[in-house]
Amino acid sequence: MSRILILHTGGTIGMTRTADGYQPDGEYFRQAIFHMDSLKAQGMPKWDFMETDPLLDSSRMTVSEWNTIGRIISDHYEEYDGFVILHGTDTMAYTASALSFMLRNLNKPVILTGSQIPLCETRSDGRDNLITSMIIAGSGKVREVCIYFGGVLLRGNRTTKYSADGMQAFVSPNYPALASAGISIQYHEGTLLKQSYDRFAYRPFADVPIGVIKVFPGIRFELFESILTDKLKGVVIETFGSGNVPDDRGVLLPMLKKAKENGTVVVVCSQCPQATVDMNAYEAGSILRDAGAVSGRDMTTEAAVAKLYYLFNIYDDPMRIKYSMERNIRGELTQKNDL
Ligand code: ASP
Numbered sequence: 001m002s003r004i005l006i007l008h009t010g011g012t013i014g015m016t017r018t019a020d021g022y023q024p025d026g027e028y029f030r031q032a033i034f035h036m037d038s039l040k041a042q043g044m045p046k047w048d049f050m051e052t053d054p055l056l057d058s059s060r061m062t063v064s065e066w067n068t069i070g071r072i073i074s075d076h077y078e079e080y081d082g083f084v085i086l087h088g089t090d091t092m093a094y095t096a097s098a099l100s101f102m103l104r105n106l107n108k109p110v111i112l113t114g115s116q117i118p119l120c121e122t123r124s125d126g127r128d129n130l131i132t133s134m135i136i137a138g139s140g141k142v143r144e145v146c147i148y149f150g151g152v153l154l155r156g157n158r159t160t161k162y163s164a165d166g167m168q169a170f171v172s173p174n175y176p177a178l179a180s181a182g183i184s185i186q187y188h189e190g191t192l193l194k195q196s197y198d199r200f201a202y203r204p205f206a207d208v209p210i211g212v213i214k215v216f217p218g219i220r221f222e223l224f225e226s227i228l229t230d231k232l233k234g235v236v237i238e239t240f241g242s243g244n245v246p247d248d249r250g251v252l253l254p255m256l257k258k259a260k261e262n263g264t265v266v267v268v269c270s271q272c273p274q275a276t277v278d279m280n281a282y283e284a285g286s287i288l289r290d291a292g293a294v295s296g297r298d299m300t301t302e303a304a305v306a307k308l309y310y311l312f313n314i315y316d317d318p319m320r321i322k323y324s325m326e327r328n329i330r331g332e333l334t335q336k337n338d339l
Contacts, residue, residue, distance in 0.1 A: 002045040002081040002138035006033070006130075007072055009065070010055035011088025013115040013126040022118060024055035032119050038131050045081070045138030058088025058095070058114075063309065066098040067204040073103060073110060074202030082109040082137030084130070089114050089161055089169045092147060093302040096156025100145040100303075100330045101310035102203055105196040109142040112156060113149055116167055125150065125167050132181050139185070144193040144331065146178060153179035155191075157303040157332040160273060173273040174298035174334065193331050205309040212301060214238040214271065221251040228255055230262040234308035234321075236269050236301055237288070243268045243277040243295065244284035256291030263318045267304050267325055269296035276334065294322045296333070303332040 008014055014029030015022035033039065033049060052068055073083050087095055096112050103110065113133040115126030133148040145156040150168035158175040162168070179187045209232050213224060228235070239245050245252065259266055268277050268288050276298040279289035296304045307329070311321040328335045 002140070003079070004045045004047045004082045004084055004134055004137045005076055005080045006047050006049045006084045006086065006134075007069065008049070008051040008055065008086045009058075009061075009069060009088075010052070011058050011086060011092075011114040012118050013086050013113075013124075013130070014055065015118045016120050024057065026051055026055050028120060036127070038127070039134065044131075045134055047134065048080075056088070058091040061088075061091050061095060063098075063205050063207045066095055066102065069095065070099055070102040070202050070204060073099070074200075077108070077200055080108070081140070082111070082142075084133045084137050085110065085112045086130070087112050087114050089116065089149075093156070093159045093161055093170065093300065094306065096145050096147050096159060097300070097303045097306035097332070098205065098309065100157040100332065101306055102205065103145065104201040104203060105198040106145065107143045107196050107200060109137045109139075110145045110156075111137050111142075111153075112145070112147045116165070116169055132185070136179065136181075136185065139187075141187050142178065142192060143195060148181075151181045152177045153181070155193075155331055157306065157330055158300065160300045160302060162273075171273065174276070174300075175331075203310070203313060205313055208233045208309060208312045210305055210308050211235040212238065212305065215240065215245050217246060219246055219248070221248050221255055225251075225255055228259050228262075228264065230264070232259075232262075232264050233312050234265040234267065235259070236267045236296065236304045236308070237293070238269050238271045238301055239277070239285070239288070241270060241272060242275060242281045242285065243270065243279045243288060244282050245288060247284065249287060253287060253291060256288070256293065260292045265308065265318050265321050265325065266291070266293040267296045267308065268293050269299060269301050269304050273300075292322075294325045297326065297335070299333045307332065
């Protein structure tokens, strides 16, 4: 019989209505979960329950909360067979990405889930999301950080929030689902990360300054000059298509040169959810390549941001960080030789 730790961090699933809108309600949620018959049904894993303090709407999560979640998993790693993290959907993909890097040689499932409708409401999707996450966490099949939501299990660092209204809130545009939960749960074995034989380790992130810039037609790059200082360690540029930017060489090129001198790592991702960055495909992308930017390949912005935090925690040398950014560490990107 598997043992799972359920960790409640906040989010819609455990919220109740207040005059200012939904807010986390730990007391309500504790009562609800301890009275949920399906969680005690035969065949369900045994579980313990913990919560972080304070419970948060996930839009308020920071690096410090990622570290707290990672620390709790690490402190209880040997006691449990898996972890179900109840979390708000707004930044779930960021937390999942961060945990995937923070938790090295993970050999147990860490499943993040939540709901679009609070558990206190009749039509809540929270019940199925929680119950199915528990079954998956207790199955012994998964050894990575995932998001289970709306019938699909996705690799956490491949996931992005797609819908604020629908019951399938998340997509994984550049990597297939790990499992689908219909009448039975079908695991897509070839997609899952393999067992690690090295020792599990937890590595918290320091709060290094990271930025994200989304380009748009007519963007005035000079307005961003003031943030591209030596204080900024890494920046993700969300470009058009396969890595293209507007023609503003007079401003952009000197800016990128300065960023390089400052040791700022510039990572190119795409605004298209389904894309692989290739700065050689168009002349409009070559400026980034020539200025020393690195390709985020098919990584989500969420994964690129989390990976920058991770790499700046283990390396000082920007060249080392650039090299690792383009390589697969936790299944977050498709490397050229993977194809
Ligand atoms: N604002 C909520 C949160 O991210 C949304 C949700 O959980 O669905 O905490």
